[in-house]
Amino acid sequence: MELFKKKTLIISGGAEGIGFAVAKAAGHEGMNVVISDISEATLSSAEQTLTDAGISVLAVCADARHEADWRRVADAALERFGGIHALMNNAGVGGAAGELESMSLEDWRWTIDVNLMGVVIGMQTVIPHIKAAGGGWVVNVASMAGMTGIPCGGAYNATKLAVAGLSEGWAVELAPHNIQVAALCPGFVKTRIYLSDRNRPDDYAQSDRPLITTDEEALAEGRTVIASAVNGGIEPNVLAQRVIESVRAGDPYIFTHPDFRPVVAHRYQMIDQAFASAEASPIVGHIKGGMGDANPFAGSD
Numbered sequence: 659m660e661l662f663k664k665k666t667l668i669i670s671g672g673a674e675g676i677g678f679a680v681a682k683a684a685g686h687e688g689m690n691v692v693i694s695d696i697s698e699a700t701l702s703s704a705e706q707t708l709t710d711a712g713i714s715v716l717a718v719c720a721d722a723r724h725e726a727d728w729r730r731v732a733d734a735a736l737e738r739f740g741g742i743h744a745l746m747n748n749a750g751v752g753g754a755a756g757e758l759e760s761m762s763l764e765d766w767r768w769t770i771d772v773n774l775m776g777v778v779i780g781m782q783t784v785i786p787h788i789k790a791a792g793g794g795w796v797v798n799v800a801s802m803a804g805m806t807g808i809p810c811g812g813a814y815n816a817t818k819l820a821v822a823g824l825s826e827g828w829a830v831e832l833a834p835h836n837i838q839v840a841a842l843c844p845g846f847v848k849t850r851i852y853l854s855d856r857n858r859p860d861d862y863a864q865s866d867r868p869l870i871t872t873d874e875e876a877l878a879e880g881r882t883v884i885a886s887a888v889n890g891g892i893e894p895n896v897l898a899q900r901v902i903e904s905v906r907a908g909d910p911y912i913f914t915h916p917d918f919r920p921v922v923a924h925r926y927q928m929i930d931q932a933f934a935s936a937e938a939s940p941i942v943g944h945i946k947g948g949m950g951d952a953n954p955f956a957g958s959d
């Protein structure tokens with residue numbers, strides 16, 4: 659099945675950073691790209707840049723948290739290009755990581771609404787159209803933060819673990835429809851993710867913490883650790899080439915930083931040891947699966 663040429667891809671949060679880089683790379687592969695974003699200003703300059711590069715692009719201002727916005731994006735894509743074959747659920751925010759007690763529930767809600775519910779609503783809205791087109795592909799943007807629990811990782815960590823896990827299930831669920839699903843798990847990538855407060859909508863209560871929307875504010879608040887890690891990250895264009903390569907290969911996970919492998923290996927070792935402990939337990943050691951023929955994991959290997 660042709661995955662790129664003359665196919666149509668929707669990317670949420672496509673105005674800058676990772677989403678924009680993938681829009682450009684996919685456009686160069688011959689795709690029509692639909693970029694949606696909450697930021698009208700960056701969206702229109704992204705549209706211009708892609709048009710100037712000879713890419714067939716449609717830009718739709720939309721908030722990934724809202725179902726009606728997603729429907730508008732899908733309708734506009736169908737009207738302009740006649741079908742939808744691929745989706746990149748990319749819109750995301752860094753939220754406000756920190757110690758457990760320090761994170762406000764409003765920051766939890768914001769991060770979950772964008773990073774998790776944005777993906778769920780994107781899938782629910784767009785997948786029926788990809789099915790109708792006979793199949794295609796999905797990349798859901800998780801993170802290396804979706805591969806393990808991180809101390810003080812907060813809502814960001816939670817949403818990325820959720821997106822990675824959901825994507826594994828959706829890959830099995832949607833395979834019969836010729837739809838491949840991958841979770842993209844990058845390490846640090848040089849974008850403005852550490853200034854995500856610039857996209858914190860007013861419909862959440864005023865934050866007690868100072869919002870970090872510029873490099874000067876990050877510096878003034880001493881929030882330079884994440885900023886310098888992100889600024890030392892890989893270029894978005896490198897990541898975009900990796901996405902194209904992995905979609906072509908049909909990989910279920912897309913990694914960009916192979917040196918994180920031991921971190922994930924450690925997690926699975928820890929889980930495996932916990933199973934060994936359960937097997938040795940006089941209380942539960944004799945218990946067998948209990949799922950019988952209804953094993954939901956059947957067909958996943």
Ligand SMILES: NC(=O)c1ccc[n+]([C@@H]2O[C@H](COP(=O)([O-])OP(=O)(O)OC[C@H]3O[C@@H](n4cnc5c(N)ncnc54)[C@H](O)[C@@H]3O)[C@@H](O)[C@H]2O)c1
Pocket residue numbers: 670671672673674675676677694695696697700720721722723748749750751752772799800801802843844845846847848849850851852854857888891
């Ligand atoms: N940069 C990294 O180091 C890194 C690492 C792993 C994963 N990620 C993930 O990559 C994805 C893209 O982030 P990025 O690094 O390019 O950051 P970015 O801030 O440069 O880009 C995020 C884009 O999403 C848009 N956006 C924010 N809230 C939105 C909303 N409610 N609706 C629609 N659009 C919205 C922003 O306007 C922006 O264009 C995110 O999901 C992020 O968690 C980033």
